[in-house]
Amino acid sequence: MQRRAEYVRALKPPGAGLYRARRRRGLVVDLPLLALLAIACAAGLLVLLSASGHEWGYVRRQAVFMALGFAAMLAVAQVEVRTLRRFAPLVYVAGLVLLALVPWFGVEAKGARRWLDLGPLRFQPAELLKIANPLVVAAFLAARPLPPRWWEVLAAAGLLAVPAVLVGLQPDLGTAILIFAAGFFALFLAGLEKRYLAAAGLLALAAAPLFWFYLLHDYQRTRILTLLDPQRDKLGAGWNIIQSTTAIGSGGWFGKGWQRGTQSQLDFLPESHTDFIVAVLAEEFGLVGVLALIALYLLLVLRGLAIALGARSTFARLLAGSLALTFFVYVFVNLGMVAGILPVVGVPLPFFSYGGTALLTLFVGFGILMAVAGERKES
Amino acid sequence: MKPAPFPDPERDRRVVTRRLLASGLFVLLGCALLAARYYQLQVIRHQDFATQSEANRVHVLPLPPSRGLIFDRNGELLADNRPGFTLSVVVERAGDLSGLLARLDRLVDLSDEELARFERLKGRRKPYEPVPLRVSLSEEERSRIAVEEYRLPGVEVTAELIRHYPHGPLLAHVVGYVGRINERELETLDPVRYSGTYVVGKTGLEKYYEDALMGEVGYEYVETNARGRVMRVLERIPPAAGRDLVLGLDLRLQEAAWEALGDARGALAMLDVRSGAVLALVSKPSFDPNPFVSGIDAASYRALLESPGRPLFHRAIQGQYPPGSTVKPAFALAALAEGAMGLDTAIYDPGYFTLPGSSRRYRDWRKGGHGWVDVHDAIVQSCDTYFYTAGVRLGIERLARWGRAFGLGEPTGIDLPGESAGIMPDRAWKRAAKGRPWYPGDTVNASIGQGYVLATPLQLAVMAARLARRGERLVPRLALRVGEEPLALPLLAGRIEAPEADWDAVLDAMVDVVHGPRGTAKGIAAGLSYTIAGKTGTAQVYSLGQEETYDERRVAQHRRDHALFIAFAPAERPEVALGLIVENGGHGSSAAAPVARRVLDRYMALYHGDGGASDAAAR
Numbered sequence: 001m002q003r004r005a006e007y008v009r010a011l012k013p014p015g016a017g018l019y020r021a022r023r024r025r026g027l028v029v030d031l032p033l034l035a036l037l038a039i040a041c042a043a044g045l046l047v048l049l050s051a052s053g054h055e056w057g058y059v060r061r062q063a064v065f066m067a068l069g070f071a072a073m074l075a076v077a078q079v080e081v082r083t084l085r086r087f088a089p090l091v092y093v094a095g096l097v098l099l100a101l102v103p104w105f106g107v108e109a110k111g112a113r114r115w116l117d118l119g120p121l122r123f124q125p126a127e128l129l130k131i132a133n134p135l136v137v138a139a140f141l142a143a144r145p146l147p148p149r150w151w152e153v154l155a156a157a158g159l160l161a162v163p164a165v166l167v168g169l170q171p172d173l174g175t176a177i178l179i180f181a182a183g184f185f186a187l188f189l190a191g192l193e194k195r196y197l198a199a200a201g202l203l204a205l206a207a208a209p210l211f212w213f214y215l216l217h218d219y220q221r222t223r224i225l226t227l228l229d230p231q232r233d234k235l236g237a238g239w240n241i242i243q244s245t246t247a248i249g250s251g252g253w254f255g256k257g258w259q260r261g262t263q264s265q266l267d268f269l270p271e272s273h274t275d276f277i278v279a280v281l282a283e284e285f286g287l288v289g290v291l292a293l294i295a296l297y298l299l300l301v302l303r304g305l306a307i308a309l310g311a312r313s314t315f316a317r318l319l320a321g322s323l324a325l326t327f328f329v330y331v332f333v334n335l336g337m338v339a340g341i342l343p344v345v346g347v348p349l350p351f352f353s354y355g356g357t358a359l360l361t362l363f364v365g366f367g368i369l370m371a372v373a374g375e376r377k378e379s
Numbered sequence: 380m381k382p383a384p385f386p387d388p389e390r391d392r393r394v395v396t397r398r399l400l401a402s403g404l405f406v407l408l409g410c411a412l413l414a415a416r417y418y419q420l421q422v423i424r425h426q427d428f429a430t431q432s433e434a435n436r437v438h439v440l441p442l443p444p445s446r447g448l449i450f451d452r453n454g455e456l457l458a459d460n461r462p463g464f465t466l467s468v469v470v471e472r473a474g475d476l477s478g479l480l481a482r483l484d485r486l487v488d489l490s491d492e493e494l495a496r497f498e499r500l501k502g503r504r505k506p507y508e509p510v511p512l513r514v515s516l517s518e519e520e521r522s523r524i525a526v527e528e529y530r531l532p533g534v535e536v537t538a539e540l541i542r543h544y545p546h547g548p549l550l551a552h553v554v555g556y557v558g559r560i561n562e563r564e565l566e567t568l569d570p571v572r573y574s575g576t577y578v579v580g581k582t583g584l585e586k587y588y589e590d591a592l593m594g595e596v597g598y599e600y601v602e603t604n605a606r607g608r609v610m611r612v613l614e615r616i617p618p619a620a621g622r623d624l625v626l627g628l629d630l631r632l633q634e635a636a637w638e639a640l641g642d643a644r645g646a647l648a649m650l651d652v653r654s655g656a657v658l659a660l661v662s663k664p665s666f667d668p669n670p671f672v673s674g675i676d677a678a679s680y681r682a683l684l685e686s687p688g689r690p691l692f693h694r695a696i697q698g699q700y701p702p703g704s705t706v707k708p709a710f711a712l713a714a715l716a717e718g719a720m721g722l723d724t725a726i727y728d729p730g731y732f733t734l735p736g737s738s739r740r741y742r743d744w745r746k747g748g749h750g751w752v753d754v755h756d757a758i759v760q761s762c763d764t765y766f767y768t769a770g771v772r773l774g775i776e777r778l779a780r781w782g783r784a785f786g787l788g789e790p791t792g793i794d795l796p797g798e799s800a801g802i803m804p805d806r807a808w809k810r811a812a813k814g815r816p817w818y819p820g821d822t823v824n825a826s827i828g829q830g831y832v833l834a835t836p837l838q839l840a841v842m843a844a845r846l847a848r849r850g851e852r853l854v855p856r857l858a859l860r861v862g863e864e865p866l867a868l869p870l871l872a873g874r875i876e877a878p879e880a881d882w883d884a885v886l887d888a889m890v891d892v893v894h895g896p897r898g899t900a901k902g903i904a905a906g907l908s909y910t911i912a913g914k915t916g917t918a919q920v921y922s923l924g925q926e927e928t929y930d931e932r933r934v935a936q937h938r939r940d941h942a943l944f945i946a947f948a949p950a951e952r953p954e955v956a957l958g959l960i961v962e963n964g965g966h967g968s969s970a971a972a973p974v975a976r977r978v979l980d981r982y983m984a985l986y987h988g989d990g991g992a993s994d995a996a997a998r
Contacts, residue, residue, distance in 0.1 A: 146391045189402065191394035246435065249420040249428025262436040266604040283432075287421040291414060298410050305403050309396060314388075317395045325402055332409045339416045 028077045028374030030307070033366060036300050037073075040351040041066045043296070047352055050259040051273040051280040058273060058354055065356040069363030076367025081316045081375050084368065088132070088139035092159070095132040098125035099166045106170075126175045127361040129163045131368070133183035134322035138190075142315035147191030156187050173220055174333075174345025181329055185322035189308075223343045230340065240276065243268045244338045248282040248290075255286030273354045275346060278338050294335070297350070301328045307373045320372040323365045437613065438603050441575030444594030445540050447621030449554055449584060451630040452656070452859065456545060458554050458585070463541035464516040466524065467509035470501060472533030479531060486527060487513060487520045492676045509535050511577065514559075514673035542578065542585075542672045546630070548665035549637055552693040553628065553657075553795070553857065555583020556668035572596050578672065583693075584624060584857060586796045591861045594621030622862030627656025635981035636661040639974040640961070646694035647959035648840035649978060650855050652847045652947060655869040657793070657857045658955060659978065660837070662694040696791075696798045699833040700960055703916035704761045704899075704967070705945045706782065706828035708846055711754050712885045713781035714769035716877035722884055725753045728764035734771065734819050741767050741823050744917070758888035761899050761915060763827050770826020775817060778826060779805035784852070784875045786841040787834055792872070793855045801838050804831035829919060839958025843945040846889070847912070847953035849882050850875035889914055890950045899968045900944070903976040909983055910950035913975065915967030916943030939963040942970030948979050955982055 045059055045066075052058040098116060102125060107115040116123045137156050141148055148156065160183040168176035188197075212221065230238035230245075247263035250256070259265065261283035264272045272280050282290050304324025311317045327350065334349040336342035348358045420428065449458035466487065473479045480497075483489060493513055500510050516524075516536065524536055542557045544550065557578040560568065564579055573579070575596060580586035597618030601609045636647045636659040649659040666683055670676075675683075683691055692698065714720040730748030731740040743749065743763040749756065757765035770778055783789055788803025802808070804825060806817040824830025834842075837855060844853045854870035889912035892898040899915045918941040942964030947956035957975055964970030 145386060146394045185402075189395055189398040191398055243435075245420055246428050246431045248417065249424050250432035251421050252425045252429065253422060262602075263432055266436055266602065266610060268432075268435050268604070282417065282421065287417055290417045290421070294410050294414055294417075298406065301406050302403065305399055305406070309399050314391045314395060317392075317399070321395070321399050321402065325406070328406050328409065332413065335413045336416070339413070339420060341416055 044351040073363040073367035077370035092136040137186040138318035182326040247279040442597035443575040444618035447592040460540035555585040595619040625860040639977040644962040646836040649957040701918035702828040702834040703918035705916035715881040719772035732767035844956035847947035900972040912950040913946035944971035
């Protein structure tokens, strides 16, 4: 423990975290990120209006969440990185406690208990873990020399495994994997040696049959089988993916025009304003729209990675990098599943899918990125 | 435990930087992969998906045409379409089908028949195609279903036009009926044209003029949402209603003939001699065609099939009876024209006929014989011996040729399906049909319309009309007009050549059958204000032994002779001709001729009377 303290002191950048210096720099905000996020939100509202069948109610509520999100983001951006680091364990433990409460106090929806009812707001504790996981792993690893040694790897894996198992039991395998991945990126960026990577890969492979036969629910197995052959149950499990690929494919290069996508407007596309909203965009704005969307996300991710590169402390770099990569995973999994190359898991498309909690988590993540960016500028 | 490595911020930095750059590379790769997938879907496979999406969205709904109506010559409706409500189920939307059927059963009391038919139809249909459960829903049942609608997913009540025959049994055989398309018909009917149409003409005019009555199907291209609800109509090609049929038939004469036949089994055909139009075509007993439209239940159908009177059987065109003496005018003309008999040739009738070199006696209907008879007497008194002699002199081949010229042994060509040809036998026919040679005795029997000779009541009417037209071979026709196009009438199939003097002799004799003092039908002459030319016939159903005598009272009713009569009127300028049979009625003179008289009276009253009746036929 003492050695770790010395190490931390040795790493401490000169002049960092001084209260006076912090006061001097004024409002912390990353303009490129802010601009990209504004574009994403505007585009998201535009598509949502069409996807919800011109329901202004949805758009209004989503806009309110976005405004709240921006506020949250700017608030988080003002927090010092070392404060984040100090509170990392606390956030993590709080997240675990809330997760543990879900089975007893959670609200059931669509056959799974994922939500906690907090008066006016429903809250998914799993969302908190999307931030807490990279935070705690980055904090844990940054206090030690890189790359992590075997027991540090095991400890980090343990930190990630506990919430993953809890979420997986809800059951929400998709989110379980995502929050595990969020922390894992910190591990990866910390220089996790290739032999550990290989070992993890082999372990996953070996565990796959176990998963298939003992841990997956029937509907989860169906989703995977459906991915391989959507036609096996056209009107049932395959319906979503057949309709979404049809919507996407029929968009062509330039799309059918805003609010003129027949697949989405005539309700062939299920979940068109939530998880499958990219199919609406693809149908109405064509490949051009999709490429623009991918470009937008790419710029956001690259900006995040650039912030990570430029950050001063290892903790900040690990945190910023893993948040950016986690964001990319959301995008990749969502676009991949709607396009039929990944199994259908409940992952919303950032800034486009309707839904408040997920949106807030995203903004908090970008707030942290801005906080990191702010400190870099300061130096 | 190894000592902790010395803190080296620079190395840490290098490690993370390398990993960050590697991640950036992965991100780029991921984006490229996504872009490639969307390119594949949106550009390479665009055509497939565009088609698929269009198929999702646009549905083609067939719009069945309304079936052409059928009118009689005076515009009386004989077949019309009435709005009705059909209860059907879209199986895909029903969810729990057996539960749904149970609920429907409580509402409208479904019969086993209906359920069985539903099961049958359910098996062969397109997805999302409604399967009819009950074809004619009552107003009350309809409202009961409407109330429960929210609990009946997939249940549809649709308004459609249902064929109706206002005159029921009176015209059941002529007009026929439509019925649900069965599996065999499904294979032959144009599936496009009949999409949305569930019935097809099964019998009678409904079948014969199916093509004209049917009309052309229309389409509605509609945009539907995922639940199949129609959001809007994109394009509508209206159906073309079927063409109406106007018949030459006169409902009033049909009724007159129906009543004149009474409760007897029998048939009557009456033609307009000038046009060939069928004025009346009755077959008794009959049946109500209306239940067939919506699908008759098996018990009622079995009852009709097993009824001894065979009501489904169209006697007028399918019933084949020995024509008996009604063929005598035609055969007399044959004998005269062929020179087998002269106008003055007289034959002595001792009451029987024997072939040369044979002792077998062919009896005349009158036990003591008619004495000396010429052609006139032979027709008026219906002398069998004269015709035995004439027939043997002519030989069967010539007899058959003349018989066929008058329409015996071949279909008349009326516009109805399923007409029987009857039989006008000759040597070739007997060899083919019976596998036996022709015997001279066969000729004897044939020459009085017995033996192998068989004719339908319609053929009798045609024969009468051809006599009335002095040899012009008139073809009978029910329809005068199909849609807007009037048919060119009369239809004539050549003519029968014979010297005018011979025609005069035969036709004069036919007048004396009714009006002469010794005529076999003189019983109907009383009070006639116009002339009828006729000929009675009495056809044996039951062959007597050589020495037996026929006693009407002793013979069971169904073995009694058939009574026949042919006639045309007015004899000087013929307008109508008819042929009729009263099954097991006994004598033509007593059972059949009075029927003809009543129908002809009605005709004269309608078309020549003072009552101001339509004289359309006269014009």
